[in-house]
Amino acid sequence: MRAVAALAGLHLPLLLGVTAVDATTFAVAAVIVLAGAIGVVVSRNPVHSALALVMTLFGVAVLFVEERANFLAAVQVIVYAGAIVVLFLFVIMFLGVDRSEDVAAEPLRFQRPIAVGLVALALIGLLVLAEGARWATGAPSVAGAARGQPGGNVAALGRAVFTTYLFPFEATAALLVIAVVGAVFLSRKPGASRGGPPEAAATEAGTEPEPAPDRDVPGEGSRTGSPTGGEPEPAGNPVSSASGPSAEPEEVSR
Amino acid sequence: MSVPGQWYLALSAVLFSIGALGLLVRRNVLVMFMCVELMLNAANLAFVTFSRMLDDIGGQALVFFVLVVAAAEVVVGLGIVVAIFRRRRGATADDLHILKG
Numbered sequence: 001m002r003a004v005a006a007l008a009g010l011h012l013p014l015l016l017g018v019t020a021v022d023a024t025t026f027a028v029a030a031v032i033v034l035a036g037a038i039g040v041v042v043s044r045n046p047v048h049s050a051l052a053l054v055m056t057l058f059g060v061a062v063l064f065v066e067e068r069a070n071f072l073a074a075v076q077v078i079v080y081a082g083a084i085v086v087l088f089l090f091v092i093m094f095l096g097v098d099r100s101e102d103v104a105a106e107p108l109r110f111q112r113p114i115a116v117g118l119v120a121l122a123l124i125g126l127l128v129l130a131e132g133a134r135w136a137t138g139a140p141s142v143a144g145a146a147r148g149q150p151g152g153n154v155a156a157l158g159r160a161v162f163t164t165y166l167f168p169f170e171a172t173a174a175l176l177v178i179a180v181v182g183a184v185f186l187s188r189k190p191g192a193s194r195g196g197p198p199e200a201a202a203t204e205a206g207t208e209p210e211p212a213p214d215r216d217v218p219g220e221g222s223r224t225g226s227p228t229g230g231e232p233e234p235a236g237n238p239v240s241s242a243s244g245p246s247a248e249p250e251e252v253s254r
Numbered sequence: 255m256s257v258p259g260q261w262y263l264a265l266s267a268v269l270f271s272i273g274a275l276g277l278l279v280r281r282n283v284l285v286m287f288m289c290v291e292l293m294l295n296a297a298n299l300a301f302v303t304f305s306r307m308l309d310d311i312g313g314q315a316l317v318f319f320v321l322v323v324a325a326a327e328v329v330v331g332l333g334i335v336v337a338i339f340r341r342r343r344g345a346t347a348d349d350l351h352i353l354k355g
Binding site: 018022023037041053056071084092094095112119123126127157159164179185 | 261264266269273274278279289292295302314317321324325328330332336
């Protein structure tokens, strides 16, 4: 009860010391962030969800600038809005899942009320903690001060990452390599690593029958085309047939 | 004077809650991934806010690592989604209703 009263009463005196520019920036960015987040959740179309996610990420980048984390704001825009959301959109378009989902349908009874209840409980807990908790122990910082460092925010962050957090930084390099290898392994066709012809592996798995004939067409065309088009050539000149497969499709096309 | 950190923490909590709610109620796997991104962004906002409140660059360094982990998670997760799509022609996480008697 005391925390709730603090939540309501503590904001008013704090409001007096805030400059108008800071308050306006925070308010606008917060509205953008929350509108984008709600758009992600309630959009029927996954493409609209991805675009709303871009909105939220830009709002968070504005808040980072407001908190003087300039490098992270730039990275937020470049990595999140520039790479991750594009990856999302690419997968959505690639898989063709951009049709609308029936948001109103509820396969499990009581799933939504329970979810809303749990989330409301967690939100109240988080707000009380954010308002009332005093977790700072007063111990000196490990990685250095955030403000007033020579070179500004970028230099301070770089100094922290490359000295104090050097080992985690190297570990993230290993993590990224593992993620790339895992993504390649996951997106490969099943059974394609055995050295067999890829079309045999695809038909064996029975997963994607459409691309397999497409891949067969140039090989089959050259195989059927060379005996009919250049009938006397293999007997007279075996060197040209062994010269390379790159010469064959040109012959066929002509 | 800048905006107090409690406002940022409250905004971060609301953002996290919206992401968690979306993760719980949506059934499209891609939208669920986007909600995970919302929750990661809420955590990043809280980290940067604590970094400013305590005047410690460590919070921003941690956000740096969270970004890397989020990128790796999205890459692997979308790879899994593509693999599931190849097998099942659908990315809807509603098979739980089979458990209904």
